[in-house]
Amino acid sequence: MRIIVCIKQVPGTNEVKMDPETNTIIRENVPAIINPFDTYAIEEAVRIKERRGGEVIGITMGIPAAKEMLKEAISLRIDKGVLLTDRKFAGADTLATSYTLSKGIEKIGEFDLIICGKQATDGDTAQVGSSMARTLGIPYATDISKIIDIKEDKIHCLKITDDGYEEIEIKLPALITVVKEINMPRLPSIKTMKIAQKSEIEVLTLNDTDADEKRTGLKGSPTQVRKTFVPVHEVSNEMIEGTTEEKAIKLSEILLKLKGKVK
Amino acid sequence: MPNNFEQVYGEFLRDESRQVGYAESIVFPKTEDEIIASVKEMSRKNIQITTQGARTGLAASAVPFGGHIINLSRMNKVTGARYDRENDRFFLKVQPGVLLTELRKFLLNKSFVTSDWDEESLEALKYMEKNQWFYSTDPTEASASMGGIAACNASGAKSFRYGSARDHITGLRMVLADGDVLDIKRGQYIAQGRDFSLITESGRVIKGQLPDYDMPSVKKNTSGYYNKPGMDMLDLFIGSDGTLGIISEIEIELNKVQDACWGITIFMPGEDKALDLVRALRKEIRVNNIDIDLYPSAIEFFSNKALEMLRIEQKTNPAFGNIQEIKESYHTAVYIEIEGDSDEEIWAGVEKLGDIINSLGGNEDDTWVANNPTSLEKLHEFRHACPECVNMKIDNIKKFYHNITKLGSDMSVPNDKLKEVMKMYNTDIKENNLEAVIFGHIGDNHLHVNIIPRNMEEFERGKNLFLTWAEKISKMGGAVSAEHGVGKLKVPFLEKMYNEKEINEMRRLKKIFDPAQLLNRGTIFPYVEGEK
Numbered sequence: 001m002r003i004i005v006c007i008k009q010v011p012g013t014n015e016v017k018m019d020p021e022t023n024t025i026i027r028e029n030v031p032a033i034i035n036p037f038d039t040y041a042i043e044e045a046v047r048i049k050e051r052r053g054g055e056v057i058g059i060t061m062g063i064p065a066a067k068e069m070l071k072e073a074i075s076l077r078i079d080k081g082v083l084l085t086d087r088k089f090a091g092a093d094t095l096a097t098s099y100t101l102s103k104g105i106e107k108i109g110e111f112d113l114i115i116c117g118k119q120a121t122d123g124d125t126a127q128v129g130s131s132m133a134r135t136l137g138i139p140y141a142t143d144i145s146k147i148i149d150i151k152e153d154k155i156h157c158l159k160i161t162d163d164g165y166e167e168i169e170i171k172l173p174a175l176i177t178v179v180k181e182i183n184m185p186r187l188p189s190i191k192t193m194k195i196a197q198k199s200e201i202e203v204l205t206l207n208d209t210d211a212d213e214k215r216t217g218l219k220g221s222p223t224q225v226r227k228t229f230v231p232v233h234e235v236s237n238e239m240i241e242g243t244t245e246e247k248a249i250k251l252s253e254i255l256l257k258l259k260g261k262v263k
Numbered sequence: 264m265p266n267n268f269e270q271v272y273g274e275f276l277r278d279e280s281r282q283v284g285y286a287e288s289i290v291f292p293k294t295e296d297e298i299i300a301s302v303k304e305m306s307r308k309n310i311q312i313t314t315q316g317a318r319t320g321l322a323a324s325a326v327p328f329g330g331h332i333i334n335l336s337r338m339n340k341v342t343g344a345r346y347d348r349e350n351d352r353f354f355l356k357v358q359p360g361v362l363l364t365e366l367r368k369f370l371l372n373k374s375f376v377t378s379d380w381d382e383e384s385l386e387a388l389k390y391m392e393k394n395q396w397f398y399s400t401d402p403t404e405a406s407a408s409m410g411g412i413a414a415c416n417a418s419g420a421k422s423f424r425y426g427s428a429r430d431h432i433t434g435l436r437m438v439l440a441d442g443d444v445l446d447i448k449r450g451q452y453i454a455q456g457r458d459f460s461l462i463t464e465s466g467r468v469i470k471g472q473l474p475d476y477d478m479p480s481v482k483k484n485t486s487g488y489y490n491k492p493g494m495d496m497l498d499l500f501i502g503s504d505g506t507l508g509i510i511s512e513i514e515i516e517l518n519k520v521q522d523a524c525w526g527i528t529i530f531m532p533g534e535d536k537a538l539d540l541v542r543a544l545r546k547e548i549r550v551n552n553i554d555i556d557l558y559p560s561a562i563e564f565f566s567n568k569a570l571e572m573l574r575i576e577q578k579t580n581p582a583f584g585n586i587q588e589i590k591e592s593y594h595t596a597v598y599i600e601i602e603g604d605s606d607e608e609i610w611a612g613v614e615k616l617g618d619i620i621n622s623l624g625g626n627e628d629d630t631w632v633a634n635n636p637t638s639l640e641k642l643h644e645f646r647h648a649c650p651e652c653v654n655m656k657i658d659n660i661k662k663f664y665h666n667i668t669k670l671g672s673d674m675s676v677p678n679d680k681l682k683e684v685m686k687m688y689n690t691d692i693k694e695n696n697l698e699a700v701i702f703g704h705i706g707d708n709h710l711h712v713n714i715i716p717r718n719m720e721e722f723e724r725g726k727n728l729f730l731t732w733a734e735k736i737s738k739m740g741g742a743v744s745a746e747h748g749v750g751k752l753k754v755p756f757l758e759k760m761y762n763e764k765e766i767n768e769m770r771r772l773k774k775i776f777d778p779a780q781l782l783n784r785g786t787i788f789p790y791v792e793g794e795k
């Protein structure tokens with residue numbers, strides 16, 4: 001079985017800073033980590049491989065430094081990493097990203113299953129997985145919480161919905177996105193880290209793929225970001241001093257002032 | 264105080280040792296003056312006082328047996344800071360009720376409440392960055408209070424590199440049994456041979472002579488009063504289990520946070536091989552001519568039975584669902600934590616560690632490597648799961664046998680006795696047909712053997728075994744209490760380590776500071792009325 005896992009590098013912090021000019025995330029000087037949801041995708045792919053044999057290939061689109069992240073994914077037991085990197089890929093929205101990733105996957109060749117994390121923790125759009133399936137012309141299912149069975153030609157799994165679970169069967173090749181309930185990712189071992197250290201990452205540029213330049217990067221991105229901001233959570237504390245009675249009076253005064261203002 | 268004291272204040276009659284005591288009154292002072300007022304009143308009425316912090320102790324120091332309780336949990340402020348620019352050293356003044364978890368949070372976010380700080384402290388704070396300094400004493404129970412940590416000279420896993428609480432305390436303020444205050448800084452009072460002289464805030468001179476006994480030559484020891492000719496007198500009060508005075512303020516020294524920190528859990532195919540790995544990490548033996556450039560801050564151990572217990576729990580108890588899968592083939596585990604200037608520097612050592620594991624008959628693939636804070640947290644959860652699991656089991660058995668308490672040992676031996684002591688534990692547990700798990704700070708030959716009794720008879724047998732071990736370990740040159748303090752539970756153990764004359768010497772020393780023996784009576788040694 002040949003499984004492809006899509007992996008994204010995200011800032012390893014919850015204090016994301018935005019560039020006010022370009023409305024894109026400032027990634028410089030922020031430690032990058034594997035998108036946490038993608039670690040579940042990696043683990044699930046590796047588990048399938050351990051059961052059924054085959055190969056797991058990780059793919060990412062990003063800056064040259066993303067090679068290190070793919071090596072880290074190898075320490076999490078995938079077999080190979082492919083990096084799509086080109087200046088012309090820069091500034092991509094979810095449509096251009098999924099197009100570029102699809103072209104990279106076509107270059108990798110035949111596959112049985114693509115697994116993505118449910119969404120990335122920086123953009124939170126959850127669009128790339130399904131958009132890729134559409135570009136590649138394969139069936140897909142999102143929010144998978146359990147793989148019940150996988151055979152040569154179909155996968156039987158459990159999907160989390162707003163109301164509960166759906167048991168579904170999809171013909172392979174297909175794409176699924178997974179939620180964190182699906183497994184508990186294993187940590188690397190010294191052995192897998194040594195393997196990762198010695199591994200070579202395959203690098204693909206625009207010219208290595210059949211991608212149409214007009215559909216990649218900023219050029220291929222119809223999304224217009226009007227404004228971005230980090231939500232401000234205003235929390236303030238006030239200590240009330242005094243005797244119990246004084247404190248009760250003060251508290252009720254404060255609560256009365258807030259009446260109607262708090263929803 | 265209400266008549267139904269036990270109903271209202273029941274929780275203050277016990278601690279993590281699961282011992283339950285009794286008392287007549289309790290106060291929760293917020294200032295040193297309030298401690299003084301309470302102590303003076305009790306002293307006048309000749310009522311004994313038990314001091315409490317967060318009650319996370321395992322030796323029942325905080326469990327009262329009569330009298331009055333002074334609970335310091337509301338003295339929970341960081342009161343100042345000091346920065347030695349020349350030597351780049353940072354110090355904090357904390358009240359005894361500050362919890363370790365709180366202190367860590369303050370240091371991580373630099374979020375001190377500074378409204379009462381003086382100029383010097385505010386100036387010092389300007390030189391502190393977020394998450395730049397940390398407090399190295401790390402008992403497994405992070406909800407411990409700073410006063411408790413000082414009172415029992417706590418240590419924790421990282422003491423392998425950083426030493427115990429003693430090594431990071433630079434000053435104490437203490438309310439003595441008569442309400443007078445002793446403010447003592449490191450280097451301020453040095454004993455002349457065994458003679459010492461201290462001056463209290465009221466100007467009273469306390470003169471005395473240190474006892475005539477030797478301490479064991481182990482790295483971790485909190486068995487009775489610290490005692491050495493020519494010692495810094497501050498050391499007498501650290502680890503004195505609240506028997507000499509009530510701590511009202513502590514000055515601690517911080518350590519610099521290093522850029523990289525990794526944790527690795529290593530599963531070895533047998534206990535002997537795990538012990539060899541520990542000795543290789545301590546550079547006592549050389550494996551396959553491999554030179555290893557790795558200096559762990561912690562070396563921890565999990566016995567086969569401990570892993571077996573966790574393996575069962577993780578399948579049935581959702582609380583432990585976050586732990587990595589413990590494979591059936593994993594026999595014994597060693598956990599190490601390494602700090603360094605960079606990931607690359609640590610990795611160079613870890614690569615060689617893999618070769619050593621393989622050479623010892625292990626498999627470098629049977630390891631969990633955590634090289635970022637998120638995964639490190641997972642390994643900490645695993646480490647913490649052991650004592651938690653034991654506590655749960657004890658609580659369960661307690662439902663049927665109320666008098667059963669936790670049976671966890673805290674003894675340490677010199678380096679060359681590690682294999683001998685492990686053999687002793689294993690043989691004795693087997694011969695006594697007891698269920699026990701062993702885990703803890705093997706880097707310092709300091710293991711916690713936890714006996715899990717299935718009935719009262721096994722509990723008694725376990726207790727007796729601990730006494731036997733106290734005797735055997737004393738003969739090996741070890742300490743009967745390495746980090747929990749003697750408290751009340753380990754009084755009989757200390758009597759195996761020191762003879763009657765030596766214990767009387769400790770009692771004599773206490774009476775220099777507390778003639779009526781009001782403070783934490785029955786702690787470290789039994790209370791004997793009158794002269795002895």
